[in-house]
Amino acid sequence: MKLNHCDKMVRGALLDLSGVVYVGDTVLPGAINAVVRLRKTGLPLRFLTNTTSKSKRVILEDLRSMGLSCSDEELITPAQVAHDLLAKGNMSAHLLISPNLAEDFANTPTKGNTAVFVGDAGRGFTYAALNEAFRVLYDGAEFYALAANRTFLDSDGKRSLDAGAFVAALEYATQRKATILGKPSPNFFQAALSSMGCQAEDAVMIGDDAEADVSGALAAGIGKGLLVRTGKYATGDEDKVDPAPTAVVDNLEAAVEWIMRRRS
Numbered sequence: 001m002k003l004n005h006c007d008k009m010v011r012g013a014l015l016d017l018s019g020v021v022y023v024g025d026t027v028l029p030g031a032i033n034a035v036v037r038l039r040k041t042g043l044p045l046r047f048l049t050n051t052t053s054k055s056k057r058v059i060l061e062d063l064r065s066m067g068l069s070c071s072d073e074e075l076i077t078p079a080q081v082a083h084d085l086l087a088k089g090n091m092s093a094h095l096l097i098s099p100n101l102a103e104d105f106a107n108t109p110t111k112g113n114t115a116v117f118v119g120d121a122g123r124g125f126t127y128a129a130l131n132e133a134f135r136v137l138y139d140g141a142e143f144y145a146l147a148a149n150r151t152f153l154d155s156d157g158k159r160s161l162d163a164g165a166f167v168a169a170l171e172y173a174t175q176r177k178a179t180i181l182g183k184p185s186p187n188f189f190q191a192a193l194s195s196m197g198c199q200a201e202d203a204v205m206i207g208d209d210a211e212a213d214v215s216g217a218l219a220a221g222i223g224k225g226l227l228v229r230t231g232k233y234a235t236g237d238e239d240k241v242d243p244a245p246t247a248v249v250d251n252l253e254a255a256v257e258w259i260m261r262r263r264s
Contacts, residue, residue, distance in 0.1 A: 010224065010262045012198030013038060014189065014217065017049045017059075019208030019231015020252055024155030027066045028230055030253040035068055037256055041263055044196035048076050048189070048205075050147035050182040050212065052119030052163065055103045056080060076192045078146035078182035079104035082117050085144070085181070091115045094141060096133045096166075098122055115142035118170065118178065120163045130169065137174045147182035149212055153232040183209075184216020204246075206255045208233045215241035226255045 097119035148164035200221035207213020208231030
């Protein structure tokens, strides 16, 4: 019997971090146990984050301090995609990023064609820094955004402006579109799937961002997308995107329960 969008067995899970597993430095209730439950099934997992205010090393350390065991291979970040892109293309980088992320760009080429990479520079998004990036782009440099999220849930529990607004400003000024390296880029999802040997249609993505996490995953061919009502989720987010989420659930625990019913 042919299975439909909702009842095909799940063979791999992709999880967002901020807003799903934790907010700021606080683990969301039940999130760690939910991940442990998934691991016990033998289901391959990958954690996909658009966070560009911290290096991969620091994110891994933070996860371990929260009680979540995560290997280097299991964590996929836009900065590592950018690092590989620079190495393969023999390009040098003009970086508009947080100093905290600089270590992820170590040992990249210093010669060759220039590429501009925009991440979450935080207070580094000054006029001078944006104008410098604009001038490099105007002179013909390649244009990449590590991520282009609109907002994020800050450590004070309120929404804050994310890097997407600054990417859009540079796009407007240069009349060019940035290539996005993180979610919702299909290549970003595919990198995670390839690393765990899972076909897109057999995977599920869990996230709190209806646009970048869930709809983006479904548009990239991921079989199922679960939107959690934690993190930056706001009532009605599921009605603002196309494709719409496969399901909307209360939290990561509920998402895991949803997956488990499709593993039996």
